[in-house]
Amino acid sequence: MAESAPPALAALDRAWDTARSAAAGELGTLRIGYSLSTGAETAPALVDRLIRGNSGLEVSAVPMATPEISPAVADGRIDAGITRGEQPGRGVRRFLLRRERVGVQLAQHHPLAEHPEIEIADAAAYPLRLPDRAANPVIHDQLSAVFRDTRPHPRFHTAAVSFDMSQHDLRDGVTLAPAGEAAVTAPPAGITWRPLRGAPSLTIHLVLPREPSPLHRRVRAVAKTLAHELHWLPD
Structure with missing residues (x-):
């Protein structure tokens, strides 16, 4: 009995540790x-x-x-x-x-890329690519609402390819893509991001x-x- 006590106690300790970890959400x-x-x-x-x-x-x-x-x-x-x-x-x-700031993705040679921050009205003068509404209605509506009060009304469109990592359509130097600040993480070559002044956060x-x-x-x-x-x- 004495010889079996230490292994038994060790097993009990392990069982107790397991139960404690499970109760803490660690297992x-x-x-x-x-x-x-x-x-x-x-x-x-x-x-x-x-x-x-x-x-x-x-x-x-x-x-x-x-x-x-x-x-x-x-x-x-x-x-x-x-x-x-x-x-x-x-x-x-x-x-x-x-929370992250709202801005636009654009080509590095886009005329607005020289500004550290872009006015909403200035961005609205260019074609704006929005994500497909079916993919995320909440974000689609929030991004489009950023430009609600601009005149003339902005030209919105949805890309033919819903997820294009190369951002091919932005390379025309004209199109902008409203997006959150996470877009600055590992952008494709030749593409950058600028915040929109006064835009609400995502x-x-x-x-x-x-x-x-x-x-x-x-x-x-x-x-x-x-x-x-x-x-x-x-x-």
Whole structure:
């Protein structure tokens, strides 16, 4: 009996540690769905922090159509979501993760590229490419609303290729693409980004179930700390 006591106690300690980690949301499988446009910086940063800070957590993240993320969280197909814009949906809670300035992507040889900041009215004088509304109605409407009061009315259009990493249509030196500040992360060669003076910010949200588990609370805590450290939210 005496010889078997130490292994038994060690096994009990391991079981206790496992239970404690599970209760803290540090064990298990975490499935995250994210808006494709958050994949350049926001989603990878959060996933990396979750992996590095929780060795017992198996994290996987996949891009999803933005309107599908909140319903997928609500019905349990995924555990958490990262959406550009505050998306509608029942059975979930949304937490502000990041604010970013609105600007335009444009060719480096575009006439407006010489300005560190662009007036909304000046941008409205050029053709404006908006993202497909079906892909993210919230962001489409927010970006178009930036130019609501400009005269003459701006010329909006949607690109034939919904996701063109080369930004081929901007290389004409005329077209502008309204976009959040994340567009400055690894832009294609010859393409740059400039903020629009006075434009409202865009938002990125963390989506969790309305009834959170310890795992969800852990994700929320990690995301909150990360947002503070990377200055994603103004003080």
